[in-house]
Amino acid sequence: MAETDTHVEGQQHPLGIYFKIWAWLFVLSTCSYMVDYLHVQGYLRWTLIIIFMLAKAGLIVAVFMHMMWERLALLYAILTPPVLVLIFTALMSSESGYTFVTRTIFFATAS
Amino acid sequence: MGDWSSDQRAFKNVPWGKAMMWIFLVSDTFIFSIFLLSYMTVRSSTTVAWPHPSEVFALSFGGEPIPLILIAIMTFILITSSGTMVLAVNYGYRKDRFRTAVLLLATAAFGAAFVGMQAFEWTKLIVEEGVRPWTNPMGAAQFGSTFFMITGFHGFHVSIGVLFLIILARKVWRGDYDRGQRGFFTSRKGNYEIIETMGLYWHFVDLVWVFIFAFFYLW
Numbered sequence: 001m002a003e004t005d006t007h008v009e010g011q012q013h014p015l016g017i018y019f020k021i022w023a024w025l026f027v028l029s030t031c032s033y034m035v036d037y038l039h040v041q042g043y044l045r046w047t048l049i050i051i052f053m054l055a056k057a058g059l060i061v062a063v064f065m066h067m068m069w070e071r072l073a074l075l076y077a078i079l080t081p082p083v084l085v086l087i088f089t090a091l092m093s094s095e096s097g098y099t100f101v102t103r104t105i106f107f108a109t110a111s
Numbered sequence: 112m113g114d115w116s117s118d119q120r121a122f123k124n125v126p127w128g129k130a131m132m133w134i135f136l137v138s139d140t141f142i143f144s145i146f147l148l149s150y151m152t153v154r155s156s157t158t159v160a161w162p163h164p165s166e167v168f169a170l171s172f173g174g175e176p177i178p179l180i181l182i183a184i185m186t187f188i189l190i191t192s193s194g195t196m197v198l199a200v201n202y203g204y205r206k207d208r209f210r211t212a213v214l215l216l217a218t219a220a221f222g223a224a225f226v227g228m229q230a231f232e233w234t235k236l237i238v239e240e241g242v243r244p245w246t247n248p249m250g251a252a253q254f255g256s257t258f259f260m261i262t263g264f265h266g267f268h269v270s271i272g273v274l275f276l277i278i279l280a281r282k283v284w285r286g287d288y289d290r291g292q293r294g295f296f297t298s299r300k301g302n303y304e305i306i307e308t309m310g311l312y313w314h315f316v317d318l319v320w321v322f323i324f325a326f327f328y329l330w
Contacts (some may be wrong), residue, residue, distance in 0.1 A: 018198065033186070036328075044167060044330075049330070056321045064314045065310075074114060085140075092149075096153075100155060105159055
């Protein structure tokens with residue numbers, strides 16, 4: 001993938017792909033807005049929001065930020081560290097669950 | 112992975128400015144991740160009901176309030192500006208000075224419109240609905256602090272982006288990058304790669320908004 005592209009003069013690609021991605025971003029944004037507008041609730045809501053969000057983020061990084069044409073060394077160096085944030089997310093998620101439980105117990109006994 | 116071995120340049124064919132911008136963006140990713148994480152933590156640990164964003168950010172044009180409509184318009188504006196930015200990068204490498212400058216200015220104008228709408232949104236929340244960083248009439252007090260922190264920091268990024276877009280548009284217009292004019296700060300010969308670096312920053316701001324939109328407004 002990265003080996004085939006050795007640009008001397010930066011990232012130059014046909015305009016068509018940008019317009020296609022641009023249109024897709026509009027479609028995906030409309031979709032995620034409709035999730036709220038049509039009052040989709042529960043697990044379906046979270047699933048749809050996350051899917052549309054990741055699709056948009058992926059398209060922006062891959063095409064608009066040219067990541068799909070960069071060398072693998074850069075791709076791994078940039079994209080691996082943010083993935084580790086997920087571990088932090090899991091930690092804080094369990095921590096806030098614990099805080100919620102202790103608060104609930106405390107406020108129940110205080111009143 | 113051979114790129115990482117000894118006596119190799121790690122990022123082949125990547126201009127230093129672009130590599131540095133990417134590294135800055137990674138650090139910025141962490142900053143916004145931490146904001147969103149702390150937002151997640153306070154929201155899921157509070158025992159008070161969280162204000163309903165769909166209703167808080169509703170706007171009525173004379174009739175029934177339409178939920179989140181301003182935020183949706185802001186999202187579309189930011190995506191549009193991303194599109195004009197990517198075209199500016201492309202025309203920059205084609206040395207089409209006029210189109211590049213116009214597209215950069217269009218991107219800056221969309222960015223400014225975004226910040227303007229955000230200012231309107233903040234004014235509405237602060238003046239009309241009495242939302243403060245420490246309290247608000249709708250529910251959990253943490254709503255205000257996380258909202259102003261996250262959107263404020265994002266709006267600041269957009270503002271700085273607009274400023275640099277205007278500076279770059281002026282330089283493109285003058286033809287600095289055709290003549291390889293040296294920058295006043297780095298004293299290096301300027302070329303159209305700077306537009307791509309600027310583009311990375313601008314798309315990143317759009318990217319952050321994608322996450323804020325999903326987690327703060329839709330959740």
